[in-house]
Amino acid sequence: MAQKTDSESDSESVRFAHLFAGDRPMPLSTDPMTDGAVRADGAAPVDRQLVPADRQLVRPVGAEWVIDAAGCEPDRLTCLATVDEICQRLIGSLQLRVIGQRQAHQFGPPHGVTALYLLSESHLACHTYPEHGLATWNLVCCRDVAEWPWRGELERALGATSIEIRRLPRGVWQ
Numbered sequence: 001m002a003q004k005t006d007s008e009s010d011s012e013s014v015r016f017a018h019l020f021a022g023d024r025p026m027p028l029s030t031d032p033m034t035d036g037a038v039r040a041d042g043a044a045p046v047d048r049q050l051v052p053a054d055r056q057l058v059r060p061v062g063a064e065w066v067i068d069a070a071g072c073e074p075d076r077l078t079c080l081a082t083v084d085e086i087c088q089r090l091i092g093s094l095q096l097r098v099i100g101q102r103q104a105h106q107f108g109p110p111h112g113v114t115a116l117y118l119l120s121e122s123h124l125a126c127h128t129y130p131e132h133g134l135a136t137w138n139l140v141c142c143r144d145v146a147e148w149p150w151r152g153e154l155e156r157a158l159g160a161t162s163i164e165i166r167r168l169p170r171g172v173w174q
Contacts, residue, residue, distance in 0.1 A: 078130050096141070
């Protein structure tokens with residue numbers, strides 16, 4: 001791999017400088033109409049902050065959903081069966097296809113669980129942090145129609161009180 005010149009590195013730093021404010025990352029959801037909430041039609045807002053304003057998606061290949069559910073009941077976050085049930089409902093309702101077997105690990109108390117699914121459409125990962133009342137999901141899917149009622153499902157299954165849903169379209173940008 002060729003090494004970047006100083007001017008190329010500087011250009012890349014400027015291009016992504018809008019992602020950071022001082023030493024702290026800027027919030028990913030900045031849509032003033034939704035403030036990161038799911039739209040009325042159930043779709044998560046596209047995070048324009050991650051896409052330069054002068055670029056547009058010309059060849060979409062799906063999307064990535066990043067979900068942070070906070071205020072969860074800690075005992076639910078230590079239960080692999082609970083996380084599996086949520087993942088199975090997601091996979092079933094979106095008609096995703098699991099390749100092989102789910103990989104998972106239940107860490108000892110007071111820590112949570114990690115579950116990973118290899119999908120024919122890409123992958124699904126869940127990590128829980130009972131010590132913080134937090135569960136995180138990452139779904140990458142080559143189908144852009146992978147909308148799911150994250151908010152209601154995670155409130156019901158985990159007792160989540162705050163859920164951030166971010167969607168990033170993936171593909172070729174020009």
